[in-house]
Amino acid sequence: MLRITELKLPLNHPEDAIRPAILTRLGITEEDLITYQIFRRAHDARKRNDIHLIYTLDIETKHENDILSRFKTDPKISLTPDTTYRFVTQAPQNLPTRPVIIGMGPCGLFAGLILAQMGFRPIILERGKEVRERTKDTFGLWRKRIFNPESNVQFGEGGAGTFSDGKLYTQIKDPNHYGRKVLTEFVKAGAPPEILYVSKPHIGTYRLVTMVEQMRATIESLGGEIRFQSRVDRIEIEKGEVQGVTLTNGNSISSNHVVLAVGHSARDTFKMLYDLGVYLEAKPFSVGFRIEHPQSLIDTCRYGSNASNPILGAADYKLVHHCKNGRSVYSFCMCPGGTVVAATSEAEHVVTNGMSQYSRNERNANSGIVVGITPEDYPGHPLAGIDFQRRLEAHAYVLGGKSYAAPGQLVGDFLANVPSTAFGKVLPSYLPDVHLCNLDSALPDYAIAAIREAIPAFDKLIPGFAMPDAVLTGVETRTSSPVRIKRNAHFQSINTQGLYPAGEGAGYAGGILSAAVDGIKVAEAVALDMTGGNK
Structure with missing residues (x-):
C-alpha cells in the first residue's frame, strides 16, 4: 500500500471528500483507486477561525509502482510501513520458572500480556486491589475522607493511569511501532476504534x-496468574542475581526474572531496593499546582468560532515559559473538561492530579502548572527527592486544614500574594474539598516566583489564563519518578542480574502509552533471556 501524509481538508468537509482529494493528489482516476483507510487525523488550529483537518492515508491502487516513480522526490508519498507486531520468541514447554511482574499499571499490564501471549505464563503481583474495588476505595477518599494506603489513585489494578485523562500519545521514538500494538490491544479490550x-x-x-478487566481476563486465559493485595516486601538477591521475591504475608516465589513495574509512587519499594544495594540514582522531576479555568474559555481561545465542533472536542493547550531565575514552568497533564483529583498514597499528605472521562464534558479545564527541579535542589542520597516530595505534601495537608482538603488560592490573589477568602466564577472540582488560603509557602520560593512570572506570560498566549477567578490547588508533586533505576542494554539492572526496572517508576516512561511500550520492550528482553536469546 501507499501512504499519503499531510493531506489537508477543511474542518467541516463532506464525508465523501477524501476519495476525490486522493485522486487529485495522485493524479489518478476513480478506477485506479481500490481502497483507502485513515491512519491518522489531526487538525491545524493555528488560525482558529480557519481550522483544517490533516490526514495520513493508506491507499491501495492498481498502479502503485507508477505512482511511486512519479512522486519519488515527494516525501509525503511513500510505501506504507509494516506496523504488524511480531513476537520475538515463544516459550518452550516445561520452563523451570515463571517470570514475575511487580505492579499492574500500564507497564506491568503490557509486560504481562506480551509474556502471556508468548506462552511464558507470568505471575503478576499487585499490591492494591482489582480495579472495581480499588475504584470504591478511591471514591472513599474523595467523598468520605477515608484513605486506604494500599488502594488509591496510585496503587491498584491499572495503575495511576486509570484515574487520569487516559491520554494515549507520546513523544518517544518508536521505530518498531510498539505503540500500534498497544492501541490495537486497547481496541480489542473495548476502547473506541478511533484511538x-x-x-x-x-x-x-x-x-x-x-478495558483493564478485559485485559486481565486475556492474560489469565493464556495461563498468566494475577495476585491482588500482594505487596512485595523484599526481592531476594544472591551474589548479584535475583532469586525471587518475598511478600508481606511471608510467602515466597522463586524466579530468576523479575520485572519491576511499580510506578512512580512506590516509595517503600524504592527504599527496599536502596537498602539491598540495587543501583538507583536521583533524577529530575517537577512540582507545582493544578490550575482550573472554564473549559469554554479555553475552547474559545483555541478554536474561536469553531468552538464546540464535535470533531475538535474540548480544547487543550501546551505551554512553557523560561523564567528570569533560570527555572522553566510548563503545563503538565492537561485535562480538558476534567476534574482535579486527590492522588495521595500516604496518610496525612495531599497530592493533586487531573483526570477526564471520555466525554470531557465537565465545566472546567485543568492542568498542572509545574516547575522543573533537579537533584541539585535536593542534594544528598538517591532517595532525597522522595523526602523533598513528602515535605511539600505534608505541608499541603496542613495548609488544607488537616482533612485531605487541598489548599487553594484564586489566581488573582496568588499573583498579588494575598490570601483568598471566597471563590469567584470558577468553582474547583477537587474532592473532598478545597480550603482557601495563601499558597505562598506551599512550594520553594524559587518555584513560587517562577509560577508568578509564568502565569501572566501564559495569558499572552491564551487570553484569560490569568483571570483573577481561576483557581490554583496544591500540590502537584508526582509528575514523574524521583529516581531512576539504571539498566543495561538487555533492560536489566546494571548491578542486579534478572531484575528488570521498567516503566515510569524506574524512570523510563511518562504516561500510559510510553509506559506500555516500555513494558513490551522489557517483556521481549525477559523472553529472550529465558530462551537463550540475550547472549
Missing part, C-alpha cells in the same frame, strides 16, 4: 476500568 487514527487519542477513566 487508532486520531492524533491525540484518549479514553477516560470509566472506559479504562472495563
Whole structure:
C-alpha cells in the first residue's frame, strides 16, 4: 500500500471528500483507486477561525509502482510501513520458572500480556486491589475522607493511569511501532476504534476500568496468574542475581526474572531496593499546582468560532515559559473538561492530579502548572527527592486544614500574594474539598516566583489564563519518578542480574502509552533471556 501524509481538508468537509482529494493528489482516476483507510487525523488550529483537518492515508491502487516513480522526490508519498507486531520468541514447554511482574499499571499490564501471549505464563503481583474495588476505595477518599494506603489513585489494578485523562500519545521514538500494538490491544479490550487514527487519542477513566478487566481476563486465559493485595516486601538477591521475591504475608516465589513495574509512587519499594544495594540514582522531576479555568474559555481561545465542533472536542493547550531565575514552568497533564483529583498514597499528605472521562464534558479545564527541579535542589542520597516530595505534601495537608482538603488560592490573589477568602466564577472540582488560603509557602520560593512570572506570560498566549477567578490547588508533586533505576542494554539492572526496572517508576516512561511500550520492550528482553536469546 501507499501512504499519503499531510493531506489537508477543511474542518467541516463532506464525508465523501477524501476519495476525490486522493485522486487529485495522485493524479489518478476513480478506477485506479481500490481502497483507502485513515491512519491518522489531526487538525491545524493555528488560525482558529480557519481550522483544517490533516490526514495520513493508506491507499491501495492498481498502479502503485507508477505512482511511486512519479512522486519519488515527494516525501509525503511513500510505501506504507509494516506496523504488524511480531513476537520475538515463544516459550518452550516445561520452563523451570515463571517470570514475575511487580505492579499492574500500564507497564506491568503490557509486560504481562506480551509474556502471556508468548506462552511464558507470568505471575503478576499487585499490591492494591482489582480495579472495581480499588475504584470504591478511591471514591472513599474523595467523598468520605477515608484513605486506604494500599488502594488509591496510585496503587491498584491499572495503575495511576486509570484515574487520569487516559491520554494515549507520546513523544518517544518508536521505530518498531510498539505503540500500534498497544492501541490495537486497547481496541480489542473495548476502547473506541478511533484511538487508532486520531492524533491525540484518549479514553477516560470509566472506559479504562472495563478495558483493564478485559485485559486481565486475556492474560489469565493464556495461563498468566494475577495476585491482588500482594505487596512485595523484599526481592531476594544472591551474589548479584535475583532469586525471587518475598511478600508481606511471608510467602515466597522463586524466579530468576523479575520485572519491576511499580510506578512512580512506590516509595517503600524504592527504599527496599536502596537498602539491598540495587543501583538507583536521583533524577529530575517537577512540582507545582493544578490550575482550573472554564473549559469554554479555553475552547474559545483555541478554536474561536469553531468552538464546540464535535470533531475538535474540548480544547487543550501546551505551554512553557523560561523564567528570569533560570527555572522553566510548563503545563503538565492537561485535562480538558476534567476534574482535579486527590492522588495521595500516604496518610496525612495531599497530592493533586487531573483526570477526564471520555466525554470531557465537565465545566472546567485543568492542568498542572509545574516547575522543573533537579537533584541539585535536593542534594544528598538517591532517595532525597522522595523526602523533598513528602515535605511539600505534608505541608499541603496542613495548609488544607488537616482533612485531605487541598489548599487553594484564586489566581488573582496568588499573583498579588494575598490570601483568598471566597471563590469567584470558577468553582474547583477537587474532592473532598478545597480550603482557601495563601499558597505562598506551599512550594520553594524559587518555584513560587517562577509560577508568578509564568502565569501572566501564559495569558499572552491564551487570553484569560490569568483571570483573577481561576483557581490554583496544591500540590502537584508526582509528575514523574524521583529516581531512576539504571539498566543495561538487555533492560536489566546494571548491578542486579534478572531484575528488570521498567516503566515510569524506574524512570523510563511518562504516561500510559510510553509506559506500555516500555513494558513490551522489557517483556521481549525477559523472553529472550529465558530462551537463550540475550547472549
